Amino acid sequence: MEMIESTNPQKRIRIKPQTGTAFTLKQCQKIRIIDVEGGQVADLFCFAKDEVEEILSSGHTTDYNSKLFLSEGDILYSNQSNPMFSIVADQVGRHFMLYAPCSQEMFEKSYGVTEAHPNCLNNLVTSLKDFGIGASQITVPFNIFMNIKINKQGEITIQPPKSKAGDFIELRAEMDLIVGITACSAGVCNNFEWTPIDVEIYSGDTKV
Numbered sequence: 001m002e003m004i005e006s007t008n009p010q011k012r013i014r015i016k017p018q019t020g021t022a023f024t025l026k027q028c029q030k031i032r033i034i035d036v037e038g039g040q041v042a043d044l045f046c047f048a049k050d051e052v053e054e055i056l057s058s059g060h061t062t063d064y065n066s067k068l069f070l071s072e073g074d075i076l077y078s079n080q081s082n083p084m085f086s087i088v089a090d091q092v093g094r095h096f097m098l099y100a101p102c103s104q105e106m107f108e109k110s111y112g113v114t115e116a117h118p119n120c121l122n123n124l125v126t127s128l129k130d131f132g133i134g135a136s137q138i139t140v141p142f143n144i145f146m147n148i149k150i151n152k153q154g155e156i157t158i159q160p161p162k163s164k165a166g167d168f169i170e171l172r173a174e175m176d177l178i179v180g181i182t183a184c185s186a187g188v189c190n191n192f193e194w195t196p197i198d199v200e201i202y203s204g205d206t207k208v
């Protein structure tokens with residue numbers, strides 16, 4: 001049986017549909033990322049608080065975990081091979097970590113969009129501006145709740161998320177961090193419904 005003590009978060013942030021947020025975490029603090037209505041992807045990217053050249057690395061994380069689909073017990077690594085987050089709980093079990101955040105260029109290239117479209121890259125940049133971080137410092141985020149299928153030929157197709165309303169993943173900070181998170185604006189990966197993401201922040205000494 002899953003042991004979850006009922007504790008109050010130190011902070012709760014509602015990320016409105018097709019927007020983002022950013023905040024700092026101390027080592028050992030935990031965040032719970034909740035898919036409020038279900039079927040919604042969230043992109044998370046992070047930086048070492050004391051040295052923003054140290055960033056989340058999809059390449060290192062895939063290598064050290066020897067897997068494409070991360071879940072409870074797995075670790076997200078930096079480009080300097082240091083643990084940034086541990087996944088301490090996961091009610092969904094299907095995420096991805098190879099896609100760039102959706103961007104204006106992606107909507108134009110992949111979907112022929114000609115007008116300005118909300119996108120995760122812009123939302124991360126806007127949210128992280130106060131920390132002095134720009135677009136060129138953001139690479140591949142942890143695509144939380146992103147559900148993709150890979151066939152035998154290695155071809156990838158995007159499916160709607162498996163997450164149901166209220167499902168969450170919980171991460172523990174393994175160093176002091178600057179974190180940006182979005183409620184993704186793309187179409188297929190969110191089943192063409194854009195809904196909020198909640199983030200709850202818990203103190204390090206609290207078991208959640």
Ligand SMILES: [Zn+2]
Pocket residue numbers: 043101102119120121183184185186
């Ligand atoms: Zn997105």
